Amino acid sequence: MSYDKKSYKYIFGPVSSRRFGSSLGIDLSPDKKCCNFDCLYCELERAKAVTKIENPPSVKDIIVELKEALIEFKNVEVITLTANGEPSLYPNLKELVEQVNRVKYTQKSLILSNGTAVLDKDKFEAILDLDIVKLSLDSAVQRTFRRIDRGIDKIDISNLVSKMSDFRRVFLGKLVMEVLVVEGFNDTKDEFLALNEAFKIIRPDRVDISTIDRPPAHNAKGVSTAILHELSSFITSAPIALASRKGLADKLDFNLDELRKLLKLRPQSKFDIENNFTQSSKLVLQQLIKNGEIKEFDLAGSAFYKIK
Template identity: 45%
Template sequence: MQTIFGPINSRRFGSSLGIDLSPALKQCNFDCLYCELAPTATVDAQSHTVLVSQIINDLKQHLDAKIDVITLTANGEPTLYPNLDELIDAIDAIKNKTQTLILTNSATLVDDKIFTTLLKLDQVKLSLDAISDDVFKKIDRPHANIDIKNVITNVQEFSKMFKGKLFIEILFVHGLNDTKEEILKLNDALLSIDACRVDLGTIDRPPAYPVMGISYKELHEASLLFDSSIPIHIASRVHAEPNNSEYSDEEILNTLDKRPLTMDDINLLFDDKSKQRLNILIKNSKIVKKVVGNLDFFIPDANLKRKLKK
């Protein structure tokens, strides 16, 4: 079972080598409307886990000096991985100058053990989509007993203690958290969070549910509602540097399963041989196009069918 995917030229974090801490299935304490994975019932613990030794062996085969960040992510929420503390220590022992990064929805920061474990990382990206309880539940569809007020309190505390780079991501969904009222509540919360960057984004990949993003103009207008002291950044695809690596058929399918790509992304990531393999996979209907707004994403046919079943 493959735990490593990429490297991917991340719009915000450089050359990123991903570690999927739940490669077998989606395991998450949220079922976000905008998630690019298929809808799934929420959980508060992983039932299927991968050994730390397997992850480290896989990582050693792919890690090189060109990688900027080793990104801990998952088909779901990576902090549900029960051996996270041990894994981070093992990665630290072999990473050299490469940074460690986790992409988390913030909810498990209420757990003291996870809070302490995340302090070991070089970079942490926390999601914070809403402050109001009703908006939070509509967008993020959290597991039972997750209290957004407790989450925010722990995010604020974590930001004071964390010595690495802390990023906050807010993803706007049309008609839900894009109101002036909710944005001002987010602003008030962010004034008590020490983050080096707050990324404002919207839906730009095929979502699990029939929801829409907002326009760049609307993102810009939202950014103006935040206090000037908050390091707001509007996430975009521009100015990415080409990687042009070779991918096998399996690596192409695995990468697109984890992160649907546009042709612009593919031109940045794949070398000519990999593009030829991609075209054959498309011709054989193993990879299909999915339109989101005015962008065409390439996605494995099996992934699309999983979403349609839901």
């Protein structure tokens, strides 16, 4: 049964996410797009950047719907705070997070933020109580960051990275960073080396790297899966998940020693292995598992492998 049939206004799903598992979403801006960025790659309609959500739903109304949804879908893994825009612009964010945590069962609570939540003291404190926080950082180069994300305020990238690092130090949940690659903007080695330095400071649990795979509101293009994979090789400071709908055309082939070295350098996601490894490499992985050399672990809903 879908939520369209039940005419829920704020809850949608369940949605199967490659990154976080089965999720019920909460739309904090159901009437129109409200975001403090106007990103080149945004899949929503073009809209002027704003600093607040117009006509925000009440916490009470959201929680009433969420309680019903959790009865209907007991097996969902995640409750996701999202919006037609930036969910951290919701004015009653701390109260909402508290109420979501109060009514959920075994589900994890998650927010999908463009990263600016850490720049505001109240929002910073509100999202501390979530189980998973996803923050975007499309570039660690000032000029590129402004060209891609086009925020309403002039954000200093060094300060943003510093605040994200401050958040990491006190946040007890899982911190996931996301990079969305736009052709001709942040698709170079230098861009990703700069991002790697930023992630050394932030110390996220996981970095998701993706590209445009639906028509954006602006004239922007994505890159190929092969380029995504090449760029990801420059991120050595955190486990990587390639959030691509397509696998590599030329699959990755490893012998036993090569795969040991790869997994020692950087954990690999189960999704990437399934989509990007040759069959012989998968058999090598199974041999390492059988030998007891590899550990499977969960990072914010995604399975990863690493050397013990």
